[in-house]
Amino acid sequence: MRHPNQATLALHAGGDLGRFARWRTTRHLAQCGRCREEAAAFEDVRRVLPELTEMPDVPWNRLAAEIKANIRLGVAAGECVRAAEPPRRESLLFNAGRAAVAFASIVVLVVTGMVLEHPAPTLARQGPLVENTRYGIQVVQPGGQTLGLMNAGAQKVTYLMDARGSMEARYVDPETGYVTINTVYAQ
């Protein structure tokens, strides 16, 4: 016997089913005691609902919290009683040996990466940085403020760094035709 679902029984209790669905459900209820009890419970709820609207100061927030707590409790209880998953069957494509090889490969990859990267003294920059770029020379402060002197479109530029923290760019200015020596200092 195929039983109507909860929604159909609730709609039947409220008299909201269509003509054919109501005839079919009434016919089923005549033969099924369990569904008859369900439908009767829905009719009881319907009778109580108008009274609920008259209840003063319903603590909806507390009710919502209780409902959420009950849902969580139910979910947790469900996890407790869930049967353990059956063990994965070994196949030609997936077996312990292949898993070991895959794991070892990952370990080798990670160790190689660490060997190559870890000794790099890539410390956070505390002080200013002086450098030459494609377009000129610049001093960059730790906060990102930058002062740069550009090569003004010169083709051949000679750079010279000074170990005390300055950089020089020498070129012939294409506009003035004069030799120009730019220097930035990180003082």
Add this chain to the structure above:
Amino acid sequence: MLGLLGAASLLAQDGAVSDCFVKINLPADSPVALLGTTGSCRPTARGPALMLDVNVSLTVRNISANRIHGVRLRVVSQEVVAGGVATVYQPSLNVGPGETFPMRIVAQLMRPTQVAVGPLVQVNLDGVLFQDFSFYGENRLHSRRIMTANEMEAQRDREYLKRVLAQGGVPALRDAILKILKRQDDLPQLTGRWLRGGHTVTNAALAAVAPEHEAKFASLQFPDSPIQLMDGSAMLAGNEARAPSIEVRNIARQPVRYVELGLVLTDSSGRQYLACSLPSTDPAFSLPPGGSARVSQQDTLNFSAAGQPVNIQKMTSFVSQVEYSDGKVWVPNRQSLDNSILEKVLAPSAEEQRLATLYVRKSIDSVVEELKKF
């Protein structure tokens, strides 16, 4: 919002450069006068920062009675004044009284968008060097020594080319100029980064292969050098050199107050580059005749070439500049520079570059005429 408003107000600043963002300060007794400025200042929003492109052309007149051979301007950005300053220097000038010459400042600033009060860039006169080596200026960035050394190099190279012209005529002078151009073209280009204290972001693989180790310097000793190089080393790791230090001895008869060394690096393929200069920075540095001292820096230098890290194998030092206590400056002579290592790594001097450019833009006759002016 304030930054955006500031940027918007700056957008229309082409033409005459406003004092709002670039201010040229010349003292009342300055030997040069500013006849005019043109240029532009273009702000571009870069995330939370504002990038400012400044391109200013100055027209400067020599209002002194002497011929000017060099002018050095100090450029200070308001935002980075605590840690950043720059200079724009025109060496190898030959500007007579009443004559004018152009100077150009092409700068780029990255700054927070909060607009500060006052000009963003201040330009001051740090030094003017005259034909007779007399000097005018605030000299805050050692302009006197730097400009004197450049002028001595210029005199040295002009004398050499005059000798070539006298001995071999115009064809010999043309050959000498062509050699300068070839040297400029063949110069290995190095990208360098300097970082105070700790390490730069070095190449990890190179550092793993070659962990930091102390490497002794080789040295080139010039016969006429007032300074003898004794013993030097630096900490090397991959493409990084840290804390270079070298002991020097004064073998001249006069006290020395400044020494500057050049460091040449050799990579794993044997290619050589002029890596950096190593100056004595202690203001109290003083080397009596026969005395010795260490020239050292604690900071870190990082090198790459053509986008690839340079695996430093060896460093070679030489004396590039010495200042005596009386302010006179020594620079290496042509015979000293005629060296198998230095001829590959040293750029032509500013004067050689100027004369070679004159040859390219005009003719060998223009170079001959130019040499006759000195």
